[in-house]
Amino acid sequence: xxxxxxxxxxxxxxxxxxxxxxxxxxxxxxxxxxxxxxxxxxxxxxxxxxxxxxxxxxxxxxxxxxxxxxxxxxxxxxxxxxxxxxxxxxxxxxxxxxxxxxxxxxxxxxxxxxxxxxxxxxxxxxxxxxxxxxxxxxxxxxxxxxxxxxxxxxxxxxxxxxxxxxxxxxxxxxxxxxxxxxxxxxxxxxxxxxxxxxxxxxxxxxxxxxxxxxxxxxxxxxxxxxxxxxxxxxxxxxxxxxxxxxxxxxxxxxxxxxxxxxxxxxxxxxxxxxxxxxxxxxxxxxxxxxxxxxxxxxxxxxxxxxxxxxxxxxxxxxxxxxxxxxxxxxxxxxxxxxxxxxxxxxxxxxxxxxxxxxxxxxxxxxxxxxxxxxxxxxxxxxxxxxxxxxxxxxxxxxxxxxxxxxxxxxxxxxxxxxxxxxxxxxxxxxxxxxxxxxxxxxxxxxxxxxxxxxxxxxxxxxxxxxxxxxxxxxxxxxxxxxxxxxxxxxxxxxxx
Amino acid sequence: xxxxxxxxxxxxxxxxxxxxxxxxxxxxxxxxxxxxxxxxxxxxxxxxxxxxxxxxxxxxxxxxxxxxxxxxxxxxxxxxxxxxxxxxxxxxxxxxxxxxxxxxxxxxxxxxxxxxxxxxx
Numbered sequence: 001x002x003x004x005x006x007x008x009x010x011x012x013x014x015x016x017x018x019x020x021x022x023x024x025x026x027x028x029x030x031x032x033x034x035x036x037x038x039x040x041x042x043x044x045x046x047x048x049x050x051x052x053x054x055x056x057x058x059x060x061x062x063x064x065x066x067x068x069x070x071x072x073x074x075x076x077x078x079x080x081x082x083x084x085x086x087x088x089x090x091x092x093x094x095x096x097x098x099x100x101x102x103x104x105x106x107x108x109x110x111x112x113x114x115x116x117x118x119x120x121x122x123x124x125x126x127x128x129x130x131x132x133x134x135x136x137x138x139x140x141x142x143x144x145x146x147x148x149x150x151x152x153x154x155x156x157x158x159x160x161x162x163x164x165x166x167x168x169x170x171x172x173x174x175x176x177x178x179x180x181x182x183x184x185x186x187x188x189x190x191x192x193x194x195x196x197x198x199x200x201x202x203x204x205x206x207x208x209x210x211x212x213x214x215x216x217x218x219x220x221x222x223x224x225x226x227x228x229x230x231x232x233x234x235x236x237x238x239x240x241x242x243x244x245x246x247x248x249x250x251x252x253x254x255x256x257x258x259x260x261x262x263x264x265x266x267x268x269x270x271x272x273x274x275x276x277x278x279x280x281x282x283x284x285x286x287x288x289x290x291x292x293x294x295x296x297x298x299x300x301x302x303x304x305x306x307x308x309x310x311x312x313x314x315x316x317x318x319x320x321x322x323x324x325x326x327x328x329x330x331x332x333x334x335x336x337x338x339x340x341x342x343x344x345x346x347x348x349x350x351x352x353x354x355x356x357x358x359x360x361x362x363x364x365x366x367x368x369x370x371x372x373x374x375x376x377x378x379x380x381x382x383x384x385x386x387x388x389x390x391x392x393x394x395x396x397x398x399x400x401x402x403x404x405x406x407x408x409x410x411x412x413x414x415x416x417x418x419x420x421x422x423x424x425x426x427x428x429x430x431x432x433x434x435x436x437x438x439x440x441x442x443x444x445x446x447x448x449x450x451x452x453x454x455x456x457x458x459x460x461x462x463x464x465x466x467x468x469x470x471x472x473x474x475x476x477x478x479x480x481x482x483x484x485x486x487x488x489x490x491x492x493x494x495x496x
Numbered sequence: 497x498x499x500x501x502x503x504x505x506x507x508x509x510x511x512x513x514x515x516x517x518x519x520x521x522x523x524x525x526x527x528x529x530x531x532x533x534x535x536x537x538x539x540x541x542x543x544x545x546x547x548x549x550x551x552x553x554x555x556x557x558x559x560x561x562x563x564x565x566x567x568x569x570x571x572x573x574x575x576x577x578x579x580x581x582x583x584x585x586x587x588x589x590x591x592x593x594x595x596x597x598x599x600x601x602x603x604x605x606x607x608x609x610x611x612x613x614x615x616x617x
Contacts (some may be wrong), residue, residue, distance in 0.1 A: 062521025093578045130574055143590055156610065159594040163521060166534055166587055173580060174541050180573065288557045 002052045003059040006074050009049065009084060010121045010134075012042050017113035024106025031109035038113060039092040042120070046088035050081035055435040060126060069187035069358035073126035078489030079331065083123040083254045084483075086335055090246045091116045092344055093467065096460045098239040098348050115243070117465035126261065128176045129186045129254060130167065135219070138167045139140045140336035142248055144237040145455045157353050164228040175211030179263075191263045192496060200264075200271035209268070209275060212259055219252035222316060233305035238349025241301060245308060246342030246459035250334055253312055257330065257419025259318045265496040266322055279320035284414045285410055286313030291421035295428075298359045300348050303425055304341065307384070311337045312417055317411055326402025327481055327490050333395025336475060340392060360429055365438025372466070373457045374433050379469040380436050381426040384478070386419050391475040411447050427443040439475035520540030525607045527598065531591045538584045542577045549573040565608035 016038030023030030053059050058077035062068055076084065091112070098104060098112070118138030143165065147158035180186060182204035183194035195205055210430070218225040234240045260269075269276040290310030297303035311333065316329025350367065350373060351357050367374030383390030386397075396415055403411040469471050475482075501508065517537025554569035568617050599605050602613050 122539065129579075131585065133579060136587070142587055143594070145595065147594055152598060153614075155597040156602060159527060159591060159598065162587065162591050162594065163530060163534060167521070167537065170538055170541050177541065177545050177548065177573075180545075188571075240590050255546075374596055 002049055002056075003076075004059045005045070006049060006059060006061045006076060006124065006259065007063060008045055009042070009124055009277060010074075010117055011025065012045060012114045013038060013117035013120065015115065016042075017110045019111060020109045021106060021430055024110075026214050030104045030106055034110040035113055036092075036095055037161055039077075039088070039095055039116065042116065043088040043092045046120075049076060050085040050255075053081040054078050055084065068126070069185045069190035072130050073187055074124045075126035075188075076124055076418060077492075078486050079258070079493070080123045082331065082335060083251060084120055086282060086338055087119045087123060087247055087251065090338060091119075091243060092241060093248070093344070093464060094243045094342065095240060095267075097349065104265065108145070111141045111144045111148070112243075114309055115145065119247055119361070121254055122204060122251050126188050126190060127186050128191065128259070130177060131230070131259075132173050135169050135172065135252075135255070138248060138251070139169060139219075140249070140400075142244055144230075145240045145435070146232050147246065148240065149235060149237045154235040154237075157228075157235040157335070161228045161232040163420075167226070168215045170215075171211045171218075172215030175208045175213075175215060178208035178211065182208065186444045188262045192265050196267060197373075200268045205268075206272065206275075209264055210270075213256065213279065216252055216256040216259070216319070217316070220249045220283045220316070222282060222312060223289045223309055226286075226290070226306075229309065230302045230305040231343075232306075234299065238345065238352060241344050242349060244346035245345050247336040249308065249312060250338045250389050253315050253319075253334055257327070259297070259333075259345065259493045260319055260328070261322075261493040261496070266494055267496065269322060270448045275426065276322070280317060280408065280411060283313045283316035284411060286319065287414055287418045289419075291425070292420045295421060295425045297425075298361065300351075300358060300360060300363065300429070300453065301345070303332065303429075304344055304348065307375055307422065308337070308341060308423070311341070311384075312421070312473045314396065314399060314415065316400060318413075319397075319404050321399070321406050321408060322494065323402040323406045323413065324487075324490055324494055325398050328486060329402055330397025331486065331490075332391065332398060332475075332479060333483065336383075336391030336395050336472065339468050339475070340380050341425060343472070344377060344384070344463050346461055346468070347373060347380065350465065352458050353461075354455075354457055360432055364436035365430060365433070365434045367433040368438060368458055373462060376462075376465045376469045378430050378433065380465070380472060382474040385423045385426050389473065389476040391472050394476050394479040498558070506543060506550070506573070509555060510540050510544045525609075527595045528592075528605065529587060531595070533556075534585065534591070535588060543581060545573040545577045582601045585593065 015129065016034060017432055020034045023034050025174035053082055058075060060073055060075040063072045063074060072369060090297045115138060118134050119142055122138060125134060143162045146161060147155050160246040180215060182198045182202060183191060185194050198205055221229040280401040287310050290306055290313055294303050294306035294310065297306055315330045315334050318326040320331065354370065357363055383392045386393040400412045400415045513536055517533045519539055519611045520533025520536065532592050549570040551567050551569055557568040557571040559565065578603055602610055603610060604610055604613060
């Protein structure tokens, strides 16, 4: 019964985008209202469908009545349920920060809703070509949103992102082409069967795996394919950085997880161990290099962006190791990272609004002036480092546990080392905020020296940062419940 | 070698197009040329799909009433590529829009000049 409403997850934000454009013609406040309304509906829908999928097992629907494998199938299993709910909730929450912070406008809200449509589509589709289409919808909306800051810098970053993103999606498409040539099907469940029949050592299958992984790894910003990402995150409007840092690469990483386990299946890794080893190696290098680059940054938004390179490395390492604990850890870290990084970008945006501070040095003494904002973002940073009981700890713990159980000790060492590096850059920021004497820009705000800046953080931004910190802590505690809910899904994925 | 050229020439075209597209994107300093390179790269992939759909002696997949009349060329990749072309056109439009914005802000569409302009800021 519930599955008949599944296509609404994509259709609601898509139609909402049109509605935003239509109301934009009539009134200037219309699009913001429409976006809030549509994403509210989307959140309810996602929670309802996701909850049903977690409780009853996977739901699927054949779009337009064309049965799989010929038609396009939409599938929600436990894993996609988590991602769909994450997308809906985070985009709805971030919207509060947008109305406060950015000029907005009709085009902005329409793109915002299109982005949500693309991300939801990527999460629920059961067809590899359909995934490509949603990947490009997501991409187009993201490029436009990055450029919506209106500065020359943001246009350059968006163009760079566009060139990288298009090549990545094209490589993915080429991989899909190889799989199509090998099997003649595009449905994920069907591909799993057909690829096994063709044989995992077939050059066509190996090539398709290679192209698909490189394409999605670029979208998820693994080293050395990450170079678009710090510019895009750094130069986008603050609310957009929060949104895309939380969701866009997250859903790309989810797509990688989905393809590796639903399409290629663990049997592929067993047949071609070099594929697994290569993925583990690239991800491990990402973890280390991302952290090292983050330590070297002086600008806060860029530091957070490089930190993402390292965190997605952790997620992919979990995916590649492929024991139940490691895959569960990857999912937890994916969700946790989205919430923590989204919250930190909102905090960075709020600080920039308040004081104009954008570099680590300028953050000096911030917590004296804004104790609540400083405290909440410090909690988020420590959660990111992996201080228990926060969700950052839970994710890393399960991935490390999976690595140790699988006998890949070097990975556990890398995870531990990267935690120290993460501590290095976040501890520096926390030290600046709480211990160092106030910097000139904070001083100016304290003395009321510059009238451009508000004297208190906006209530909405504050609520978002505190909310993210609270969710990060609660999720860390509730992780065993999540494990119970996700266990059947992960067992099914890994037993194929 | 000759046999490869005469029977698999569409796949060789794919390789050549992908190589030219990637080379132009990496090597050119001009943003518009980079976008042209991106288009050539994508076209290479389109040709790959269309080549894969080909069947020796295949006809266009229009089944007469009563069936029969095969073998047919596979229609699926053609449909997929129609979608991919639309996506490619949209991407090109957005990219060119961004180039216009860059030109308005910096007065150049050359990557190296842009670096210099930014360094002077």
